[in-house]
Amino acid sequence: MNLTRRSVLTVTLLAMAALAAGPALAQGAVRVGSKIDTEGSLLGNIIIQTLEAGGIKTENRLQLGTTKIVRSALIAGEIDIYPEYTGNGAFFLADEKNPAWKNASAGYERVKALDAEKNKLVWLRPAPANNTWAIAVRSDVAQANKLATLDDLGRYVAGGGKLKLAASAEFVERPDALPAFQAAYGFKLRQDQLLTLAGGDTALTIKTAAEQTSGVNAAMAYGTDGPLAALKLVIMEDSKGVQPVYAPAPVVRADLLARQPKIATLLEPVFRSLDGATLQALNAQIALEGQDAKKVAERYLKSKGFIR
Amino acid sequence: MSGAPAAVAGRPAGAARPRRVRQRVLALLLVAALAAAAGLAFLTVAPNRLVTGTGVLLPALWAGAAGAAGAEGAAWPAIWLMALLLPTAALVVAVWLPPSRAVHAAVVMAATALLTSFVALAGAGAAMRAGTLPEIARVSLGGGCWVLALLSWLAAGDALQRLRLPPARHLAAHAAVLLPVVLLLASGALDALSLLKEYENRQDVFHAAGWRHLQIVLTALLPALLIGVPLGVAAARQPRFAAPLFATLNLLQTVPSIALFGLMIAPLATLGEWLPGSGVRGIGLWPAVVALVIYALLPIVHGTAAGLQQVPAAVREAATGMGLTPRQCFWRVDVPLALPVLLAGLRLTSVQLVGLAVVAALIGAGGYGALVFQGLLSSALDLVLLGVLPVVALALAVDAGFTLLEAGLRRWRAEPAV
Numbered sequence: 001m002n003l004t005r006r007s008v009l010t011v012t013l014l015a016m017a018a019l020a021a022g023p024a025l026a027q028g029a030v031r032v033g034s035k036i037d038t039e040g041s042l043l044g045n046i047i048i049q050t051l052e053a054g055g056i057k058t059e060n061r062l063q064l065g066t067t068k069i070v071r072s073a074l075i076a077g078e079i080d081i082y083p084e085y086t087g088n089g090a091f092f093l094a095d096e097k098n099p100a101w102k103n104a105s106a107g108y109e110r111v112k113a114l115d116a117e118k119n120k121l122v123w124l125r126p127a128p129a130n131n132t133w134a135i136a137v138r139s140d141v142a143q144a145n146k147l148a149t150l151d152d153l154g155r156y157v158a159g160g161g162k163l164k165l166a167a168s169a170e171f172v173e174r175p176d177a178l179p180a181f182q183a184a185y186g187f188k189l190r191q192d193q194l195l196t197l198a199g200g201d202t203a204l205t206i207k208t209a210a211e212q213t214s215g216v217n218a219a220m221a222y223g224t225d226g227p228l229a230a231l232k233l234v235i236m237e238d239s240k241g242v243q244p245v246y247a248p249a250p251v252v253r254a255d256l257l258a259r260q261p262k263i264a265t266l267l268e269p270v271f272r273s274l275d276g277a278t279l280q281a282l283n284a285q286i287a288l289e290g291q292d293a294k295k296v297a298e299r300y301l302k303s304k305g306f307i308r
Numbered sequence: 309m310s311g312a313p314a315a316v317a318g319r320p321a322g323a324a325r326p327r328r329v330r331q332r333v334l335a336l337l338l339v340a341a342l343a344a345a346a347g348l349a350f351l352t353v354a355p356n357r358l359v360t361g362t363g364v365l366l367p368a369l370w371a372g373a374a375g376a377a378g379a380e381g382a383a384w385p386a387i388w389l390m391a392l393l394l395p396t397a398a399l400v401v402a403v404w405l406p407p408s409r410a411v412h413a414a415v416v417m418a419a420t421a422l423l424t425s426f427v428a429l430a431g432a433g434a435a436m437r438a439g440t441l442p443e444i445a446r447v448s449l450g451g452g453c454w455v456l457a458l459l460s461w462l463a464a465g466d467a468l469q470r471l472r473l474p475p476a477r478h479l480a481a482h483a484a485v486l487l488p489v490v491l492l493l494a495s496g497a498l499d500a501l502s503l504l505k506e507y508e509n510r511q512d513v514f515h516a517a518g519w520r521h522l523q524i525v526l527t528a529l530l531p532a533l534l535i536g537v538p539l540g541v542a543a544a545r546q547p548r549f550a551a552p553l554f555a556t557l558n559l560l561q562t563v564p565s566i567a568l569f570g571l572m573i574a575p576l577a578t579l580g581e582w583l584p585g586s587g588v589r590g591i592g593l594w595p596a597v598v599a600l601v602i603y604a605l606l607p608i609v610h611g612t613a614a615g616l617q618q619v620p621a622a623v624r625e626a627a628t629g630m631g632l633t634p635r636q637c638f639w640r641v642d643v644p645l646a647l648p649v650l651l652a653g654l655r656l657t658s659v660q661l662v663g664l665a666v667v668a669a670l671i672g673a674g675g676y677g678a679l680v681f682q683g684l685l686s687s688a689l690d691l692v693l694l695g696v697l698p699v700v701a702l703a704l705a706v707d708a709g710f711t712l713l714e715a716g717l718r719r720w721r722a723e724p725a726v
Binding site: 066078207231289292 | 359443513569589670671678681687
């Protein structure tokens with residue numbers, strides 16, 4: 001009986017040791033994380049493959065979870081690097097009032113300075129893209145009513161035009177999202193002109209507008225969303241620049257970057273090549289065609305000569 | 309019909325009457341199948357993987373075949389018609405036959421043939437439609453196909469149950485019913501379906517997810533047993549201890565997994581810093597396993613305590629009267645008698661863990677949940693299915709494994725008595 005107990009304990013300890021050995025073996029490798037969404041997995045794969053091609057060992061921690069979990073993981077030292085948007089710095093660092101966030105380079109400089117000081121994180125140079133919140137309208141509605149900018153949309157809605165918007169609760173309620181658009185462009189959507197959906201992913205809002213579910217003809221969207229064109233939606237231009245600029249950039253722990261300074265020089269040209277149209281096309285390959293983010297990233301990096 | 313005596317008298321008379329529905333379950337399944345075939349889309353065709361497709365009814369497949377395939381494809385509809393109608397006819401006849409082993413065996417075979425035909429037809433229909441559409445268009449299984457396949461499977465399963473085979477042979481026979489579908493999957497005959505396209509795009513992820521999922525479940529089960537069984541024994545022996553224990557476990561059960569994951573990142577990361585080389589992490593496998601262990605404790609503790617409590621006090625008294633020490637009494641009387649209930653608890657826990665392990669993807673632990681959440685977030689339903697179907701299969705396999713284990717245990721316990 002004692003023998004049985006002891007052997008059970010031994011087996012358990014051995015099993016635990018075997019499990020623990022897995023991650024322990026990979027120590028020293030750069031742990032690359034990302035958010036769970038489409039662009040997160042694309043940019044994460046791009047970072048992994050670029051670093052590997054530059055001779056830096058990586059550990060795949062992609063699609064970890066929501067923004068909150070990935071950011072906590074980076075600060076806790078569970079991962080070393082992940083792609084984040086400059087505009088989110090305003091909320092991470094409780095600095096929403098600052099006008100710097102609405103300017104691409106000022107926002108980047110601000111988040112770089114604050115995060116280095118408070119959290120010992122380094123923001124590498126961002127891609128020249130803006131994955132900001134936007135409102136997209138069905139192209140038939142846009143054409144019939146000559147809608148191209150949010151100014152046009154505001155005038156259309158204020159003049160009694162038919163519009164029903166599918167959006168996340170966050171977009172509807174956050175003061176810098178829909179309320180900011182409404183205040184700047186002089187319109188107000190009634191409760192029955194809104195369809196609030198769970199979760200923050202725009203695939204669902206776009207789909208709702210494309211299929212006109214519950215009479216929806218406009219959707220919350222992100223600037224670099226892939227499937228917009230294929231689902232016949234157009235983004236209303238934010239001509240007054242109401243929204244912060246959300247440029248994707250690799251964020252890396254300062255201690256790791258000090259040990260591996262090559263990371264910055266490897267990623268800089270790759271992110272510089274990722275403009276809005278490129279990201280949109282790559283996102284579409286994943287979201288619309290269902291291709292694996294890893295393969296999409298690999299094909300892109302090869303076509304640009306970043307990896308062989 | 310007019311009263312109780314008439315109904316009683318009607319029974320022997322009815323048995324003599326040749327035309328009477330003998331197999332009500334089968335008849336019900338057939339009626340439901342007919343309704344599904346007529347009313348639900350067999351396939352859906354969508355211009356891309358994000359939007360909802362338009363439905364194609366089962367009869368429309370033949371119309372499509374005649375139009376698309378031309379002269380060469382003229383034989384196509386006839387062959388498929390036979391593949392569907394022959395087994396269906398056999399099942400319809402069986403409804404009126406008196407139940408016997410031969411009839412049940414025939415029903416199993418006919419239902420298996422029908423299940424195979426439905427799945428194969430879906431694959432062929434998808435290939436035919438996809439041939440005329442652009443690359444990014446998707447042909448998915450419609451509600452009709454799922455319902456028809458499920459009803460055929462149920463008919464086969466019901467007839468198998470009536471054959472009353474011993475557990476091991478019953479499971480083998482059930483596996484044989486599903487084997488043709490597995491072979492179809494492996495042969496590539498279904499590759500034109502959207503589900504298989506999702507698989508093709510994510511093969512590496514899919515296969516890695518399988519091992520990872522098993523790893524998560526097994527890693528959680530072991531500590532849950534090591535903690536849960538002693539707690540269950542304690543709860544059975546000390547009723548004063550049981551009430552607060554179950555209150556705590558019930559409370560833990562209600563904490564949402566996402567909240568649990570978020571709460572565990574920082575403490576586990578700190579623990580990992582204190583114990584370098586231990587592999588303890590705030591994300592990945594560790595928090596997922598800790599959460600699953602917490603959820604698994606309730607059924608295991610409950611099963612252990614219930615198993616021990618149902619051991620009759622008289623048996624225990626008799627054992628003590630025979631001079632067994634309390635320790636001997638526990639191992640030789642309590643444990644063997646409690647084992648069936650404990651195993652039932654373990655079975656429940658294991659099947660539950662296979663399902664629960666899906667949420668582990670939210671903290672970066674991987675497994676099939678990674679596919680499910682990617683699919684949910686990008687509203688690609690076939691990707692969700694690609695993650696869910698293997699989880700269902702795994703849960704069924706675990707359940708079948710426990711059936712074998714329990715049957716083996718029964719035989720082992722019965723032997724000394726013989």
